[in-house]
Amino acid sequence: MPLAMPLAMGRAYARPVDSTGGGEWAAIGRIRSRFPAPPPGETWIGDDAAVVEVAGHALLLAADVVVAGTHVDLALTSIADMGWKAVAVNVSDIAAMGGRPLHLTVTVVGPPEIDLDGLYDGIAEASRHYGCPVVGGDLAIGPGPSVSVAITGWSPERRPVLRAGARPGDGLWCTGPLGRASAGLSDLRAGRASSANAAAHRRPRARVEEGTAAARAGATAMTDVSDGLASDLHHLVQASATGAALDRVPVAEGCTTEQALGGGEDYELVFAAPDPDRVRAEFAAAGLATPLLIGRCVPAADGLTLAGQPLAPLGWEHRWRGASRG
Amino acid sequence: MPLAMPLAMGRAYARPVDSTGGGEWAAIGRIRSRFPAPPPGETWIGDDAAVVEVAGHALLLAADVVVAGTHVDLALTSIADMGWKAVAVNVSDIAAMGGRPLHLTVTVVGPPEIDLDGLYDGIAEASRHYGCPVVGGDLAIGPGPSVSVAITGWSPERRPVLRAGARPGDGLWCTGPLGRASAGLSDLRAGRASSANAAAHRRPRARVEEGTAAARAGATAMTDVSDGLASDLHHLVQASATGAALDRVPVAEGCTTEQALGGGEDYELVFAAPDPDRVRAEFAAAGLATPLLIGRCVPAADGLTLAGQPLAPLGWEHRWRGASRG
Numbered sequence: 255m256p257l258a259m260p261l262a263m264g265r266a267y268a269r270p271v272d273s274t275g276g277g278e279w280a281a282i283g284r285i286r287s288r289f290p291a292p293p294p295g296e297t298w299i300g301d302d303a304a305v306v307e308v309a310g311h312a313l314l315l316a317a318d319v320v321v322a323g324t325h326v327d328l329a330l331t332s333i334a335d336m337g338w339k340a341v342a343v344n345v346s347d348i349a350a351m352g353g354r355p356l357h358l359t360v361t362v363v364g365p366p367e368i369d370l371d372g373l374y375d376g377i378a379e380a381s382r383h384y385g386c387p388v389v390g391g392d393l394a395i396g397p398g399p400s401v402s403v404a405i406t407g408w409s410p411e412r413r414p415v416l417r418a419g420a421r422p423g424d425g426l427w428c429t430g431p432l433g434r435a436s437a438g439l440s441d442l443r444a445g446r447a448s449s450a451n452a453a454a455h456r457r458p459r460a461r462v463e464e465g466t467a468a469a470r471a472g473a474t475a476m477t478d479v480s481d482g483l484a485s486d487l488h489h490l491v492q493a494s495a496t497g498a499a500l501d502r503v504p505v506a507e508g509c510t511t512e513q514a515l516g517g518g519e520d521y522e523l524v525f526a527a528p529d530p531d532r533v534r535a536e537f538a539a540a541g542l543a544t545p546l547l548i549g550r551c552v553p554a555a556d557g558l559t560l561a562g563q564p565l566a567p568l569g570w571e572h573r574w575r576g577a578s579r580g
Numbered sequence: 581m582p583l584a585m586p587l588a589m590g591r592a593y594a595r596p597v598d599s600t601g602g603g604e605w606a607a608i609g610r611i612r613s614r615f616p617a618p619p620p621g622e623t624w625i626g627d628d629a630a631v632v633e634v635a636g637h638a639l640l641l642a643a644d645v646v647v648a649g650t651h652v653d654l655a656l657t658s659i660a661d662m663g664w665k666a667v668a669v670n671v672s673d674i675a676a677m678g679g680r681p682l683h684l685t686v687t688v689v690g691p692p693e694i695d696l697d698g699l700y701d702g703i704a705e706a707s708r709h710y711g712c713p714v715v716g717g718d719l720a721i722g723p724g725p726s727v728s729v730a731i732t733g734w735s736p737e738r739r740p741v742l743r744a745g746a747r748p749g750d751g752l753w754c755t756g757p758l759g760r761a762s763a764g765l766s767d768l769r770a771g772r773a774s775s776a777n778a779a780a781h782r783r784p785r786a787r788v789e790e791g792t793a794a795a796r797a798g799a800t801a802m803t804d805v806s807d808g809l810a811s812d813l814h815h816l817v818q819a820s821a822t823g824a825a826l827d828r829v830p831v832a833e834g835c836t837t838e839q840a841l842g843g844g845e846d847y848e849l850v851f852a853a854p855d856p857d858r859v860r861a862e863f864a865a866a867g868l869a870t871p872l873l874i875g876r877c878v879p880a881a882d883g884l885t886l887a888g889q890p891l892a893p894l895g896w897e898h899r900w901r902g903a904s905r906g
Contacts, residue, residue: 278719281696288704289714296715304715306683308734309637315715317685317730321722357632359643361728363689370607378614388615389622389630389641393604396647397723402687404643404730408634 279489297416300493302350302477303407305414312414314407316347321400330442333369333399335456337376340401343480345384345460346521348407350478351414352469354462355386356406362391364399373399384460411469417493420475420526420551426498427533427545429464429523432483433509436517451508458521464542468525471536476525482518484565488558490524497556500549500565526551605815623742626819628676628803629733631740638740640733642673647726656768659695659725661782663702666727669806671710671786672847674733676804677740678795680788681712682732688717690725699725710786737795743819746801746852746877752824753859753871755790755849758809759835762843777834784847789866794851797862802851808844810891814884816850823882826875826891852877 286299295312297305303316320340322328328336341358348355360377362370370393381388386405438455446452461478468476477490483503491498505514527533530547537544558565612625621638623631629642646666648654654662667684674681686703688696696719707714712731735741764781772778787804794802803816809829817824831840853859856873863870884891 281719284697285700285714285719288700289707292713292715298713298715299717304683304685306715306732308639308682308732309635311635313634313639313732315683315685315730315732317687317717317728319687319689319718319720319728321689321720324720324722356634357630357641359630359641359730361643361645361730363645363647363724363726363728371610374611374614381615387618387624388611389618389624389632391625391643392645392728393607393611394645394647394650394726396650396726398689398726400689400720400722400724400726402643402645402689402718402728402730404641404685404687406632406634406639406641406732 301417302347303353303414305351312409314348314351314353314409314414315404316344317402317404318343318347319400319402322398330439331456332376333372334376334379336399336401337373338380338457340403341377341380341384341386342458342460342521344403344405345386345462346458346478346480348405349460349462349465350476350523351407351409351416352411352465352473352476353407353409353414354466355384356408358386358388359404360388360391361402362399363394363396365397366395368399373401377401384462409469410466415469415473415476415525417475417477417490420490420494420496421528422496422551422553424474424526424528424551425530425533425547426500426549426551427468427525427527428479428483428504428548429461429545430543431504431506431514431546432479432520432522433514433517434506435519436513437506437509455519458519460521461523463540464537464545465523467536467540467542468523468527468533471527471533472529473525473527476523479520479522479524480518482516483524484515485518487524490526491551491554491558494526494551495554497552497554498549498558499552499556500560502548503560504546504548627743628673629679629740631677638735640674640677640679640735640740641730642670643728643730644669644673645726645728648724656765657782658702659698660702660705662725662727663699664706664783666729667703667706667710667712668784668786668847670729670731671712671788672784672804672806674731675786675788675791676802676849677733677735677742678737678791678799678802679733679735679740680792681710682734684712684714685730686714686717687728688725689720689722691723692721694725699727703727710788735795736792741795741799741802741851743801743803743816746816746820746822747854748822748877748879750800750852750854750877751856751859751873752826752875752877753794753851753853754805754809754830754874755787755871756869757830757832757840757872758805758846758848759840759843760832761845762839763832763835781845784845786847787849790863790868790871791849793862793866793868794849794853794859797853797859798855799851799853802849805846805848805850806844808842809850810841811844813850816852817877817880817884820852820877821880823878823880824875824884825878825882826886828874829886830872830874
C-alpha cells in the first residue's frame with residue numbers, strides 16, 4: 255500500500271497507467287495533498303506502507319483491498335484463494351519496507367450468499383503462514399464480495415526501507431523473475447488450472463525473508479512489484495529523484511517479456527543497494543536465492559530506460575472519472 | 581470494531597438480532613474460533629477494538645466499514661457525510677476502550693463515477709476533528725461505494741476498558757440520551773433535513789473525552805451504542821458474565837423509547853463503574869455533562885431486565901445465509 259494497485263483484469267475501467275492526470279495515481283496525489291505533512295521520521299500516504307512512531311518505535315501500517323471482478327475472477331479462482339490473496343498483498347506491503355507483519359484486521363463486504371467459511375479458510379491459512387493473527391475487522395452486507403485488510407508491521411532493522419532513498423550508482427535488484435502471475439491468469443482463462451503459474455496467480459507469495467535480507471544488505475529504496483515492473487520502478491525512481499537504467503527484464507520461465515514488464519501481481523521485491531557483495535552475502539546467509547541484478551540507478555535527467563531505450567510506466571491502474579475534477 | 585454493526589437501514593438482509601445462530605454475531609463467533617487465543621494481556625476479535633502489545637505498550641486496533649445502501653442512503657445524506665461517518669464510527673471504537681485515536685487507513689471501493697473529492701472532504705474533516713491523520717489506504721474500482729477504515733489508538737490510562745470486567749453492583753451509565761440518530765433518519769426520510777436529529781444521523785460524534793473520563797473514573801467495562809442499547813448492553817453483560825437491571829431508558833428529546841432502545845448509531849458510550857461519586861467527579865473535572873445512571877449490574881442468573889421485565893437484545897445485525905453452514 256498505501257494505495258498500491260494489484261492487477262486489474264482488463265475491465266473497462268482498468269487502463270494502462272495514465273500520465274495525463276485522470277488516473278489512480280493522480281487521485282492519490284490529490285488525496286495526499288489534503289492531509290498535513292507527516293512529522294520528521296514518519297512517512298504517510300505514498301509508500302508501500304506508512305511509517306509512524308508509537309512509543310518511540312517505528313510501526314508500519316498499510317491497507318489493501320481485493321475486490322471480486324476487479325482483482326480476482328471467482329470463476330477462475332476460489333473464494334479461499336481470494337482470502338489468501340487479500341492477506342498476502344498486505345503482507346507484501348510490509349515486506350517491501352523490509353518489515354515483518356504483526357497484526358491484521360479484515361473487513362468483508364458481500365451479499366448474503368457468499369461463502370464466508372470458504373473465504374475465511376484462505377484468510378486463516380495465510381494468517382498462519384505469515385504468523386500474523388487476525389485481531390479484528392468488520393462484516394457487512396453489500397455488493398461484492400470485497401476483502402479490505404489493514405496490517406501492522408515492524409522493522410527489524412533500524413529504519414524501514416522507503417521508496418525514496420536510492421542514489422545514482424546503486425545497483426537495482428529483483429528478488430526473482432517476473433510474469434508468472436500474469437501468465438498464470440492466462441493459463442486459468444485457457445483452462446490450464448494446474449499450471450505452476452496458475453498457482454502463482456491464485457496464491458501470491460509475499461517475500462518477507464527477502465525484504466528483511468535486503469534491508470540488512472543496506473537497501474536504500476525498495477518496493478514490491480504489484481502493478482508491473484515498469485510502473486513500480488517508475489514510482490521508486492520518482493520518489494528517490496533518480497533515474498534507472500535497466501539492462502534486462504527478468505522473465506520467468508514460460509512467460510513473455512510483456513507479462514514480466516507490465517503484468518504485475520508477482521509481488522517480487524525490487525530494491526536499490528550500493529554494495530553488490532553485501533547483497534549476495536546477506537541473501538546467502540539467509541539461505542535465499544541470490545537476487546537478480548537488473549540494472550542501476552542513474553541521475554534523474556537520464557530517465558527510466560531499458561537497454562538504452564525509454565521505458566513507459568506500463569502497468570495497470572484504476573481510472574476514476576471524478577479524478578479529473580478540481 | 582471489531583465487527584460492530586452500525587444501523588442497518590431496514591433492508592431485507594438486515595434483521596432484528598437473531599439468537600438462533602444464523603446472524604452476524606454467530607458468524608463472528610465462528611470466525612473467532614478459527615484463530616488462536618491471544619496471549620495474556622491482549623484482546624483480539626470481539627471487543628470494540630483489539631488490544632495488542634507493541635514494544636511493551638498497549639496499542640488499540642479496530643476496523644469498521646460504511647457501505648452505501650446498507651449503512652447510509654446517499655439519497656438522504658451526502659457522500660461527504662458518508663466519509664465523516666466512516667471515520668467517526670472507527671474513532672468511536674477507540675473511545676469505547678477509553679482510548680485516543682492515533683492513525684487511520686482508508687480504503688475506498690466504488691464505481692468510476694463516485695465523487696472522490698466529496699467523499700474525502702468528509703474524511704478529511706473528521707480526520708482533523710479527531711486529530712487522527714489518514715496515513716494510507718487503498719482505492720479500487722468496484723461496486724459500492726464502501727469506505728473501509730482501520731484505526732490505531734492508545735489508552736492514556738494504564739489499561740484499556742474492555743467489554744468484559746463489569747461486576748454485580750457496578751452502576752450502569754450512559755453518556756447521553758439515545759434515539760437521535762434513529763429519529764434523525766426518520767426525519768430525513770420525511771424530508772425534514774434540517775432537524776437537529778437529522779444532523780445526529782448524518783454526522784455522528786464519537787465520545788472520546790467521555791470515554792477517557794470513564795476510564796479515569798474506574799470504569800470496569802464499556803462499549804459504544806452502535807447497534808442499539810439493548811443489543812450492545814447484551815454484549816457487555818455477556819462478555820462480563822453478569823446481568824443488568826435497567827431502571828430506565830434514556831430517551832432523547834423528540835424520540836421514542838423504541839428508537840432509544842433499538843435504533844442504534846447514537847455512539848453514546850455505556851459503561852459500568854463501581855463508584856458513582858468518582859464518575860461524577862471525573863466528568864465534572866473534564867467539563868463534561870454528568871452521564872446518566874440507567875441501572876446496575878446484577879448476577880448473570882438475573883439476566884437483562886428493564887423495570888423488572890426481561891429485555892430482548894433488540895437491535896440490528898446483518899444476516900449471512902452462509903452463516904448457518906458448518
